[in-house]
Amino acid sequence: MSETGAQTGGPLTKVLEVDDVTIRFGGLTALDSVSFDIREGEILGLIGPNGAGKTTCFNVMTGVYQATSGQVLFDGKPLTKLARHKITQLGIARTFQNIRLFRSMTVLENVMVGADAHSKVGFWDALLRTPRHRHTESESTTRAKELLKIVGISARHDELAANLSYGDQRRLEIARAMATGPKLLCLDEPAAGFNPAEKLKLMELIRRVRDEGYTVLLIEHDMRLVMGVTDRIVVLEFGRKIAEGTPAEIRDNPAVIAAYLGVDEEDAS
Amino acid sequence: MSAATTERTPAVALNPLQRLGLWWDGVVDRYNALPKLSRLLLVILFVLFCYALPLLRPPIITTNAIDFGGVMFSVAAFALVALGLNIVIGYAGLLDLGYVGFYAVGAYTTGVLTTYHWHWPFFLALPLAIAVTMVTGVILGAPTLRVRGDYLAIVTLGFGEIIRICVNNVQWLGASAGIKDIPHPNTIGKKPVPPFDPGGMFAIPHLKWNGWVPSLDKVHETHFLVFGAVDAIPYYWLLLTAMILVLLGDRLVKASRVGRAWEATREDEDAAELMGVPTFKYKLMAFALGAAIGGLSGSFYASSQGGYISPDSFPLLLSMLFVAAVIVGGSGNRWGAMAGGTLVAYLPERFRAFADYRLLVFGLALTVLAVWRPEGLLPPRRTRRAKLVEAQIDELEGEGVVDE
Amino acid sequence: MLLEVEGLCVNYGHIEAIRDVTFGVEEGTVATLIGANGAGKTTTLKTLSGLRKVRAGAVRFDGKDITHAPPYQRVLLGISQSPEGRGCFPGMTVLENLDMGAFLRKDRKSAAYRADLDRVFDLFPRLKERERQAAGSMSGGEQQMLAIGRALMAKPRLLLLDEPSMGLAPKLIQQIFTIIGEINQQGTTVLLVEQNAAQALKRADTAHILETGEIVRSGSGRELSGDDSVKAAYLGGDL
Amino acid sequence: GSSNDNNKTSSGSSGSSKSSLCGKNIAFLGALTGDAGALGQNMVNGINLALKEYTGKHADCKIGLKTFDSQGSADKAPALATQIINDDSIFGLVGPGFSGESLATGKTFFQAGLPSISPSATNVTITQQGWTTWHRVIGNDDAQGSSDAKYLTTTVGAKKIYVIDDGQDYSKGLAGKVKSELGSAAIGSDQISKGQTDMSAVVTKVKAAGADAVFYGGYYTEAGLLAKQLRQGGFKGTFMSGDGAEDPNFVKVAGAQAANGALLSAPAGPAPSGFAASGLYATQAYDATNIFLAALDAGKTSAKDINSFIGSYTGTGASGPIAFDDKGDIKQSTIYVYKVANGQLDVNNPEAIK
């Protein structure tokens, strides 16, 4: 399942480079000289024990935290000090480990907020109902509806986001992030709280998203999912990168087994 | 909204205010179901009715203890203010407890331009008053909007007070004695010659009611488009016109990217930011727009009947009442905000019969209203639906967990 | 029976989240509830701990009717829950959070208390390392550890665990289930809700399967994990 | 809203014993409650007395009183003013009571053509606005201010006087006049605000300046609080204030100890003996009412006629001789200083200082 993107010939364009990033919170080094890159069209897994620094890595990439040293390059340009919404507009979108939807907006409106990320419509356009406004608005609506269909909740587009079940809320998060039209889509434990059958569906969704032309960075603890869907995996432990490679390589990496997977793999049937 | 029809048959007993919400939904639905032409006709009729209200002096509604035209003017002024503040609080979720400051800036700009230092005509001063207020909004907002949540509330409260105290102490602005004799908008038609000639193009008689029987009241007439101390109705018309314009603008802007950005910011600022919403820009925009509308209203206030403003006209308490208007009405719904504004301005006047007790009654009414209908009179329709569900839960659970 | 649930119905508005749910948990055993997203597992646990109001039915604990008792009284009786989504106190330190777990314990100065604290730190060394870190700044998994540890500090008779393995690294998931076994050995009755059905069934003495708010099957853990239809629906086919 | 109908009412019912104004009302606008409410109450007493006497003489013609309580706030007054001008049953206004509210409402009454006589509003600028319907039966603050300043420096012998005002029209006018008259003897000035209760900052400043007298322009509540806190803070000099503080409530608020020795001036003397209403400005209000009643007796019924009647009125009232100049100011008045001694404001034996 790795015939797209990275492997289909052509130069390997790096979408994002994490370049020697260190971040400290007081005495705690959450990321310690971490470097890796993400190539266009691939699905990269980011795994590691709890507290290894995965979410922190997302936070640095999306401007929530500023790295103590090192930098993140997107399309070759550093993201340092860029406002968060600018980073999103450049093309990085994310979901949240603890779901954070606009709870009292409808499902469709949630996605449209994402879709507005690149809109140039301003106050005067809206007040005067300029052609630009009308055009952008209808385009966003169409796009949002499409995305809802892709993640499979288009039937509930008029529901309040808060009223969705846990799983559907995660789906909505993904749709909203995709709506910002990112080059790179970062998913933070999208399968948490899913049962195995739903995880299967999610894997399909992630693949589909990649096939739509997105590059995906995935944090996940469910090994079946990670192994099944990613092209490459980066492993963190105590804020340091301890391994990088294809799923097969990682599965057999003794350091990863010791730090993360555990020896007793009885449930990985 | 076909789904709404089924949802509107609740299985549980509702309190009258909740029923009001449902009734309103019904009105909106029925209105939406009408053909375009009838809708237009209805709107025109309704607007005409609003204009005519102080002339019709319908029984029960009309305040007899105090000049009804004046009451309608302050009702309209409050509704307009609530409309502006609704953008700030209801849409963008910024709790502004110093809104009266903007009202004051609008009023004082008008006062200074038309009376105190210059002698501009009112309609020339008005746009400048709006602009000055908007700029004030930006100047105050730019540094402070980074402060979040209830911290913002106290900072805005502080600014409201700072504005008032500055006005109170700056001689250039009339200090605590205020500005007197602010000119009225130019009368259209024959100028009145005080003290004993009313002027005007023509006079419109009022209605007077004997029980439910109306008759023409030729003694009390409104002289058409005379803006003076004697009659508040022309001001009311002016303000109503401004309000309708603002209402239209509000509608257009809310149903757009701008409106969505405000809502997203209100719901979760971090998440909005990470979805590409320049939240600061939108907060500032909401703040400035709200300010401008407050300034507009303040400018009208300054040149209204009394033509007198002083720092006392802009007490902190007024800010609280503005906020109360928006929230009691239903934060986030423009109709709700206007209803709230109407209520907050009208009730104390209506309670004049209670004489000394009117503020007490008003305070109690506010609390009862809040406790009885926490989501406001006319909350945004979505909230209303959500709340209905909650009411049903409570009903179904009957004697649920009893505290203690 | 330590816990008896009889004909329990709970609503969210017109949505019936659980309907006529009846089951019991024998003292000293591990029971598990499994089911798809939205089946009503969390709702059941929240109702047991008193966070949701009951529309119909009864809950008895140790023979006492607690259907309408407020949450704090249930804690006094010995019911403790580690909630879904962790629910740590973000502004308190790790230590303070653990201390909150023992809120109603009267022996907070005693050696037994110290021992319990040490046991939690043994189970999750990470918590010991971060004793003074504010819970709100911990990673997702770390918070999950804290939530479980906190529930243990109450020394409950009945421990309700809502998806304790969510967000934990694979290695830790193994540990969590071992710990559940240990706690149970020491006499605590456990009611476990899990998406990781295979593991849960392996540990459970009794298991109940919830589907759209109703119990559709009950049996011993072993029984159900051997069942083909259960396997297909909850243990995941091949991936 | 409605037009004024005063100019439409029939004029010249003179000769008939019963005026068309019988059964109508006089309005009073001023503070009846609030921090200076006692002052308004005095005036209402005076008005009521005049009306009672009138009814005693003219059983067939009853004139009523409608009171409008501004709570002393210039800000609340305009709304009441519109209410007054829109009330068809009101043909004249006694008031407004205070300077601030007079300035805020004068234009409204002027535009509506409602004649008014204030028993007490003393600010100099009111009569400079060109409101031809506005009159007062009381001397203005220029006279009071310069007399007070002179009294402080000469009679009291104060050398370092601290001047405080509350920022309102009346207060600023009076205190401002005092300060400018004092010249270099005024060693400092500060402002408090209406409704303020904590005066500690001003007290500290007064002490720091080493003042031997304080002049406060303002109303009795703040004056009382100020006097009290000055004494508590250890100020030993003379406390003086104007007519706004000339009320027994000043002593109540300050407490007897702190109030003792305070000097309170007013452009009004004690009531003649046997006068049946008490309090500062009760006589002026009584006189003002009687002018309206005289107009009525003279057969004036239109606002215009009543107004010109007032303008040319001359007579001697309970407060002294009354005649108006062309701006509506009274032609002649005297300033008195009242003293607090033995924990009481001695209202009967003031010292005439001009």
Add this chain to the structure above:
Amino acid sequence: MDLGALFGNLNNFLDFTVGGLVFGAIYALIALGYTMVYGVLQLINFAHSEVFMYGTFAVAWTFILLHGTGDASWSLGRALPILLVALVAAMLMSAAIALLLERVAYRPLINKNAPKLIALISAIGASFALAEAMGLRDRFASWVHLDHKLANYVAPDKARDVYSNPVSIQPHGLFHLGGYEVTDVDVVVIVAALAMMFALDMFVRRTRFGRGIRAVAQDPESAALMGVNSTRVVQVTFLVGGLMAGAAATLYMMKIGSTRQNAGFILGVKAFTAAVMGGIGNLRGALLGGLLLGVMENWGSAVFGSEWKDVVAFVLLVLILLVRPSGLLGEALGKARA
């Protein structure tokens, strides 16, 4: 601007500073009520100013009851017994009002899980009603024909007037600080306020109840799961806030000696400002904020004139929040991580 007024003379400087500390201490005590309620419920208890105001009346009434209306100026020592009774009365009165508020204006909303803002409105309404009720006490007394019996307490027809404490306390110098004479009243106010604060701080930090308060503040649902009775916690929070406001009222009456039905408003705003300045939800912050506010505004009025006092206070607030968006001692925690 007149820097000389403040710094020109050490005595003046100390005078302004001590005066500021005295008021700051009172602000701080009132601020506690705001900060406690805010901490637990994230609600601005707008009606807390009325809780304080009722306390001041309790003090005045106690003096009238025990001393009659004869007006006197007493030394602190002589007034002390009455003052102590007044303190108890004020604390009881304020606590009762606070509990009433909780029951009537807040609990129904909390139970309905209503939006936070509406509680602000319910509080504003309650605040109006409470203040007005005090202003109309003469009317209520006349309903039951007690107005003349109670004349001293209700002041017939003038209930809205300033209401003076019949015993004003004449401060006596205790010792000299530089050239400035520190009085017994100053010392009592500051020491009493600090002692109250300290006791409360211990209560919240050291007792199980205090932990319960913090838990409900951060996550009510989890707190319930830990066995915290949140209704009780909220009640106690209001109660404690009320007690502190009652103490503040007593100190205020010692210092100022008069009150009225709207006496709480400005003080309430200031106290709330102090609470925010120190970091709302943080008790020590309330103390720091209160004292800082009191001193700074006194210095400010020395330098710029008393009419600018409040401006100084608010500008200070804005500056502090710009540098530290969650107040001096406020934690930015409690917010979920992204």
